[in-house]
Amino acid sequence: MVNLKRTREDVLYNVIDLVHRQGFHSTGLKELLSSSGVSSGSFYNYFHSKDELGHALIDFKWHKLKSALFGIPQPDAIAQLFAMIDQLEKIHQAEQPCAGCFLGNLIVELVEHDASFRPHLIKVFDEWQQEIARLLHAGSSQLKPKVDPDRLAQQLLSAIEGALLLGRLYNNPERLQHYLDGCRDLLTASLR
Template sequence: MVNLKRTREDILSSVGELIHRQGVQSTGLKELFAASQVSSGSFYNYFESKDELAHAIIDFKWSELKAAILIPARNASGDPIANLFWMIDRLEEKHLSDPNCAGCLLGNLIVDLVEHDTSFQEHLVQVFDEWQSTIAQLLQAGQSQLQAHVTPEELAEQLLTMIEGVLLMERLYKQPARLQRGFNMIRALLKASLAQAHRFTA
């Protein structure tokens, strides 16, 4: 069972970049076999179909993102609003570090898969609901720093929508300066939602 799990994760890791660049629908099985360096028989030992692989990729990449950024931000001690700024900074750094940024894989898969099968819509809704909930939890924990009219859940929705929009436009333009301007707008929205006494200067 240990080898099975390790091999399955190796396949997911090896095809992730290809799917990120091309999408699931535009990537043929032969390309997947070549990228994963496994035979078709070995591939089908782990995934009965390309759709099953796509669902596994969603979970795999979501787990990576949570482990690297969301969970540390949510579980960190100290100021929850500062932790939210940290999350935004890490997301920006992650995508700036890729010279050929292809946007957010999970966001890309909305366009790629949702109309293909309703199970993908349900799966991705769960992912983005969890992401939005993590942002909302940080805002709720720091609500005393927010302006009185600000609703954490609505602000969390705005922030996540902006994050995905910025990453989608970066996939189109591939301009690091535009990506930075986009993330600065995200930070500006969060700063504008804070009470004057709690405005961040960073």
């Protein structure tokens, strides 16, 4: 017998692509309910408001992204960073049309809508930058002597987000590859 009961995670999984493609504000409740496969009563049992859904989607996406970007063991910390960029490219090249970074898109769309989204997204991007910095510190013997791992982490994250934003704008797989190659070049130029 098929279990038709949906869980909170099922709802998040089923609506995240819709929100990613259409935007949080442009996605109506009817579309969310249809995509999630739950009734409005069940939906509000999981999320007291659409904004609460937005916060849950941020955490859900960050958890999935962290696993995808940093969950595959590499020979060393610098190789892990190159693998992170490669994995981002793989993820975003598979999306056609390119929808950009889900989390980056939410910065543009939500931080002015509700003040609670700003610190939440700052926390996520700080964690991402700290993970990059941690790897750069671990691989510091491979970096040029004057390279500051913390500053390079900030530059890499900025370059990655810029690449994904422009990837969405141009919706051209070759351009996206070139933009992410710029991230690789930034890392390579920092190596001995």
